[in-house]
Amino acid sequence: MFTTVWDAPSGPQMFQHCHLFPRALGEVAGRHNVQELHVTLTEGLWRYEYWGFPVSDAAPGAELWTWFRNDTKDVDNIWKKLTGALSGLLCASLNFIGTPNSLSPEYSFRPTGVVKNSNLNSSFVRYATLPREIVCTENLTPWKKLLPCDSKKGFASLLNAGHIHNTNYHSLGLHIRPVCKDAKCTEVSIELRQTVSLVYDMMILGFQNQDWSLRKLFGLGLSGPCPLATSSFIYVDVTSNETGTPYQLQPEPTEVITSIRGGYESKFKVYNIQKMSFTHMLNIVATYSTPKVYAVNVPPVLYASRYIVGYGQERGGIVTKIHNNHWKHLDIIYLENIPWFLPIYLHTLRVVAGGKEITPILKKYVPGKERSRPYSLEVLLRIPARSVTEIYIEFDYVFLKWQEYPPDANHGFYIGSAIISAYLPVGKNYMGLPQAGPTIYSSFNASREGFLLQLRTESLIITLPTPDFSMPYNVICLACTVVALAFGPLHNITTKRLCMKDGNSCNGLLIRLKSMLFKGRKPQAQAH
Numbered sequence: 001m002f003t004t005v006w007d008a009p010s011g012p013q014m015f016q017h018c019h020l021f022p023r024a025l026g027e028v029a030g031r032h033n034v035q036e037l038h039v040t041l042t043e044g045l046w047r048y049e050y051w052g053f054p055v056s057d058a059a060p061g062a063e064l065w066t067w068f069r070n071d072t073k074d075v076d077n078i079w080k081k082l083t084g085a086l087s088g089l090l091c092a093s094l095n096f097i098g099t100p101n102s103l104s105p106e107y108s109f110r111p112t113g114v115v116k117n118s119n120l121n122s123s124f125v126r127y128a129t130l131p132r133e134i135v136c137t138e139n140l141t142p143w144k145k146l147l148p149c150d151s152k153k154g155f156a157s158l159l160n161a162g163h164i165h166n167t168n169y170h171s172l173g174l175h176i177r178p179v180c181k182d183a184k185c186t187e188v189s190i191e192l193r194q195t196v197s198l199v200y201d202m203m204i205l206g207f208q209n210q211d212w213s214l215r216k217l218f219g220l221g222l223s224g225p226c227p228l229a230t231s232s233f234i235y236v237d238v239t240s241n242e243t244g245t246p247y248q249l250q251p252e253p254t255e256v257i258t259s260i261r262g263g264y265e266s267k268f269k270v271y272n273i274q275k276m277s278f279t280h281m282l283n284i285v286a287t288y289s290t291p292k293v294y295a296v297n298v299p300p301v302l303y304a305s306r307y308i309v310g311y312g313q314e315r316g317g318i319v320t321k322i323h324n325n326h327w328k329h330l331d332i333i334y335l336e337n338i339p340w341f342l343p344i345y346l347h348t349l350r351v352v353a354g355g356k357e358i359t360p361i362l363k364k365y366v367p368g369k370e371r372s373r374p375y376s377l378e379v380l381l382r383i384p385a386r387s388v389t390e391i392y393i394e395f396d397y398v399f400l401k402w403q404e405y406p407p408d409a410n411h412g413f414y415i416g417s418a419i420i421s422a423y424l425p426v427g428k429n430y431m432g433l434p435q436a437g438p439t440i441y442s443s444f445n446a447s448r449e450g451f452l453l454q455l456r457t458e459s460l461i462i463t464l465p466t467p468d469f470s471m472p473y474n475v476i477c478l479a480c481t482v483v484a485l486a487f488g489p490l491h492n493i494t495t496k497r498l499c500m501k502d503g504n505s506c507n508g509l510l511i512r513l514k515s516m517l518f519k520g521r522k523p524q525a526q527a528h
Contacts, residue, residue, distance in 0.1 A: 001055065002147055002155070002194040003438045007181060020228060021192060022146040024089055029176055032082040035124075036067040036111055037176040041092060041143075043135040044169035044199070045458055048303035049323075052429035055440070056195040058171045059417040059456040062092055062133035067111050068124045076102075079126045090174075091138040093130060100340060102128040103376040106364055108335040108421050108454075112435060113177030114188055129337065129416035131459035135172065137161040143172050146194065147226075154226030158218040159196065169199035179438065191438055211247075213285040221281030225273040232273035234284065235440055239266045247288045259444040262427020262451060268444070300429040301326045304420055306457040313397050313465045317348075320391040320418055320457060324383045326426070331361075331382050333421040334391060338375035340368040341398050341464065342415065346377070348394035353387045399465055409469060415460040423450040 006021040018026050029037055040058035066082065068075055076099050087095040106122040140161055144151040151157055164170050173195035181187040200217055202210055214221050225232040235257075236249060253269035254276070260266075271284065303323050310316030318338075324330050338344050346365045351358040362380035366373075383389040424430060432453065433439075434446045 001196075001440060004148065004192045004194075005179065005438060006190045006192070007187075020148045021190065025146055025174070025176070025192070028082070028085045028089060032078050032085065033069045033072045034066055034082065034176065035069045035178065036113055037174065038066070038112075039064045039086060039090070039094075040171055040173040040195075041090070041133065041135045041139050042169075042171040043165070044167075044171075046169060046171075046197075046199075046456070048455060049299040050297055051199065052300050053431055053453060054197055055431045055433065056171070056173055056175075056197060057432075057454050057456055058173060058197070059129055059131070059419075060459045061129060061131035061414075061416075062094060063129045063416075064094060064097060065109050065125065065127040067109075068126075070117060070121065070124060072124060075124060075126065083128075090142055093133055096130060097128040099373065100371055101130075101374055102126050103337055103366065103374055105335055105376070105378060107333050107362075107378050107380070108419055111177070112175075113179055113191070114185060127337070129459075131414040131416045135170065136165065139172060140164065143174070143194070146174070146192075148228040149226035153224060154229060154232065155222070156226075157223060158214065158220070160219045163217065163219045164196075164198060166205065167198050168201050168204070169197065171195070171197040173197075180436070193438065209288065209291075211285070211287050213283055215283050221283040222273070223281055224278045229274075231439070233441065234271040234273065236269045236271075236284070236286075237266060238269050242267070245288055245290060247286045250285045250287070251282075257444055261443070261445065261447050262424075262430060263447075264426070264428050299323070299325060301424055301426060302330065302332075302420075302422055302453065302455065304418075304455055304457050306418055306460065308460055308462060309392075310394075313463075315394060315396055316462070317392055317394045318344075318415075318460070322383060322389045322391070322420060324385060324387050324389065326385060326424075328385050328425065329382055330385075330422055330424075331380070334377075334379045334381060335419040335421070336375070336377040336393070337416045337418075338368065338377070338395070339413070339415065340370055340372065340374050341400060341404075341413070342375070342395050342462070343368065343398065344375050344377070344393050344395045346393075348392075349377075349379075350392045351379075351381060351389065352392070353384050353389040358382070358384075358389065397462075397464055402467060402469075405466065405469075409466045410463070412461040412463045415462065417456040417459050420455040420457070422453050422455075424453050425450055427451055 004020055006019060040063045042058040042060055042063070045060055046054055046057070064083065064086070066079070068078065072078055079102065080098050083094045083097040087093065104122050104125055105127055109125055109127060110120070140159065144156050144159060147154075147156050149156060151159060175193040175195070177191055178188045179191045181189045200212075202212060207216065236253070241247065249269060254272045255270040257268045257270055258265065259268065276282065302325070304320060306318065306320045308316055309319055318336075320334070322332065346363075351360060358381060360379045360381055364378040366376040368375035377393070379391070381389070427447070430451050430453070431443070432451065433443050434448070435452070437443060437446065
């Protein structure tokens with residue numbers, strides 16, 4: 001995580017002198033009247049039931065949500081221009097985001113930074129996803145160029161594209177928000193948080209044991225901190241050493257921190273990079289003394305999964321299963337973002353837990369409009385303790401115009417992830433940052449009454465009724481064959497003439513050859 005805080009007065013001209021803040025990104029935010037900006041590019045799916053909760057959650061593909069200032073006029077037009085600018089800045093396909101695949105959630109997305117006016121208007125927020133977006137090197141390179149030290153120094157030098165894109169999960173994020181400059185919040189600063197999340201599987205990478213090091217994970221060691229950084233820390237979670245297979249770290253850390261958060265204790269070993277001497281590349285190595293034993297996985301308090309039901313090309317349904325492992329009921333907000341070509345019906349919405357139907361506390365449904373607006377559904381639920389809640393809704397398959405199909409039409413169409421927002425009463429498996437904290441250090445011993453959590457489910461793929469796009473090829477081949485067969489006889493009939501010849505032309509082949517051989521010779525006189 002890379003955090004840059006810039007103390008600058010707010011206003012349309014605030015990004016003319018950016019200091020360490022990336023000017024390219026600042027001009028995009030200032031020109032489009034952005035109050036908050038959150039964009040992520042993700043490859044893979046975060047497995048909550050196995051990995052716990054991430055520091056920064058992200059949906060598969062590209063995800064973008066933005067709060068505009070209250071004085072913004074024609075938000076849809078500004079939103080379209082913003083996505084085009086970000087598309088060029090990050091070398092991504094964000095320019096395909098527009099009004100037909102964007103929505104304005106009222107409850108799921110609230111500002112994470114400072115808000116002057118407590119009366120929020122959801123018409124100034126826009127949210128969209130591109131679940132089919134592929135993340136590759138051309139996205140990583142411009143992302144690294146936004147850092148103060150680029151990729152030449154500091155932690156960014158570890159981001160080797162060949163090793164990053166060989167992981168089970170990798171995600172790049174940009175988050176801009178206003179934060180308080182002092183305790184009384186009399187002045188406001190701009191915070192840019194660039195996040196990168198990676199999940200490695202040592203067996204897939206070809207290593208025979210679970211020992212890991214910076215060189216194994218990133219291909220090289222750390223040459224030193226960024227000279228422009230005020231702090232550079234590496235935190236290694238060693239909580240499992242007390243309950244599972246222990247491992248030793250080399251070199252020794254500079255500090256050990258014990259954090260109690262939400263009733264759960266964690267222990268971290270800390271490397272203060274700025275206080276370490278770098279005579280050679282730093283390579284942190286973790287070595288297991290005995291073969292690692294995998295314990296029974298304990299899933300987190302809350303996680304979810306989603307899939308499609310139904311058969312045929314007429315009707316179907318979407319089922320979302322939400323697992324609540326807590327001993328108490330939880331209140332959640334469920335958000336569905338359905339494309340306009342997949343009409344859903346509110347009267348088919350059913351919420352069932354333990355065989356009993358649950359009545360939603362609140363529902364907000366915005367029907368879609370063909371080629372203009374997606375379907376949006378927000379549901380406030382209270383799910384029972386230690387239960388699995390199923391949310392089911394039906395949809396229809398529709399026919400598209402033949403120009404609206406992608407080149408690989410039979411691959412299918414993607415549906416973005418559903419979002420589940422909850423307020424957890426415990427901090428187990430929770431690694432998110434507090435709302436007022438810009439760094440990981442601020443999450444240590446940061447106990448609260450509750451912890452705000454957002455989950456993203458799987459993105460779905462469906463197959464719409466697809467015409468036979470090979471038929472034009474077959475028609476062209478057949479037509480060309482018919483024309484070729486008919487052209488020859490017609491050409492002969494129209495360009496050649498029929499002529500009558502005498503009977504000598506009917507002589508046999510042998511006679512004609514003999515006449516050609518002896519043509520021009522005179523017969524010899526006979527001797528008497």
